[in-house]
Amino acid sequence: MQFRYEPVFSVLFFGVSILACASADPVVVTDVGDVGDVSALGIEVVNFPEVAPSDVETSDLSTQEIEETVPETSGTDLETTSCAPDCEGKQCGDDGCGESCGSCTDAQICGDGLCQCAQANQVGEQCDACAPGYVGSDCADLCTSNGFPVAEAEAWHDSDLNQARYQAFSSPSFPREMLAMHIYYGAPRFGPSGVGTYDITGSSFADCGLCLMAETDCHDFLCLNCDRHFFADEGLVHVESFWGEDGVFSVTFDGVVFREVAIDMNTFDSNVIPGGAVWCMDGFTFSCVNGLCALEP
Numbered sequence: 001m002q003f004r005y006e007p008v009f010s011v012l013f014f015g016v017s018i019l020a021c022a023s024a025d026p027v028v029v030t031d032v033g034d035v036g037d038v039s040a041l042g043i044e045v046v047n048f049p050e051v052a053p054s055d056v057e058t059s060d061l062s063t064q065e066i067e068e069t070v071p072e073t074s075g076t077d078l079e080t081t082s083c084a085p086d087c088e089g090k091q092c093g094d095d096g097c098g099e100s101c102g103s104c105t106d107a108q109i110c111g112d113g114l115c116q117c118a119q120a121n122q123v124g125e126q127c128d129a130c131a132p133g134y135v136g137s138d139c140a141d142l143c144t145s146n147g148f149p150v151a152e153a154e155a156w157h158d159s160d161l162n163q164a165r166y167q168a169f170s171s172p173s174f175p176r177e178m179l180a181m182h183i184y185y186g187a188p189r190f191g192p193s194g195v196g197t198y199d200i201t202g203s204s205f206a207d208c209g210l211c212l213m214a215e216t217d218c219h220d221f222l223c224l225n226c227d228r229h230f231f232a233d234e235g236l237v238h239v240e241s242f243w244g245e246d247g248v249f250s251v252t253f254d255g256v257v258f259r260e261v262a263i264d265m266n267t268f269d270s271n272v273i274p275g276g277a278v279w280c281m282d283g284f285t286f287s288c289v290n291g292l293c294a295l296e297p
Contacts, residue, residue, distance in 0.1 A: 107126045144278050148170065148214070148284055153168040155167070162187075168286070196239055197239075198210050203233050213231055232257060238254060259278055
């Protein structure tokens with residue numbers, strides 16, 4: 001039978017013959033699809049297995065590039081750091097490690113690691129008290145004097161006039177200080193007429209029913225010639241006994257504050273002098289029996 005592709009076969013046969021002369025190894029033809037049946041010519045045909053795309057190992061070049069830029073490290077190369085919190089002497093604020101050393105009440109603020117009141121001279125968890133020596137609703141007034149030394153004292157009560165009075169002096173001689181408490185328990189002032197606790201905050205000399213006054217450097221018995229005048233407008237007065245059948249009249253001051261004032265002799269209003277002295281008598285107490293008062297309350 002005559003081969004259909006004579007020219008092609010001749011060329012191929014000639015080429016194979018040359019290769020056969022150069023080597024005794026089998027001739028490998030990778031693609032004979034267009035050649036036809038060449039087995040009769042002694043040419044060994046090797047069929048390579050088909051390779052599927054899934055059999056080819058692929059790699060992410062971008063990942064390789066990133067990994068090549070990161071140096072290899074061992075576990076010993078990684079340094080572990082730790083934070084030691086520091087709350088020594090602190091009530092609040094940061095502990096240095098991002099945590100808190102504690103919290104303050106709603107009334108307080110945290111400053112320099114300590115809970116404190118925003119208003120100067122206020123103390124307490126609720127900031128509702130004044131630091132020692134300071135008085136006033138905003139704790140801004142500093143006590144310039146404290147207490148009252150009693151050298152002489154007396155008391156009297158007049159049921160017809162609806163009045164009671166206590167008066168003490170710092171010395172039997174002049175000049176001297178005077179402390180007085182007047183109670184007007186009838187009309188029109190309607191002061192206390194029995195035991196109880198009475199708030200004198202905001203009182204004025206013109207209309208007080210329980211009036212507390214003090215004078216300094218007085219030069220006469222009636223205290224009409226005194227250098228400075230004080231009126232109490234802050235604190236509580238505890239009347240523990242009020243001229244009962246036993247004749248006892250006893251009182252204790254609780255946070256009572258006297259402020260230097262000027263008395264208007266036309267209206268009898270007591271006007272606080274700006275920057276004037278502040279006389280604090282917290283804890284002062286007296287007890288009298290039938291008008292005779294102890295000198296050391």
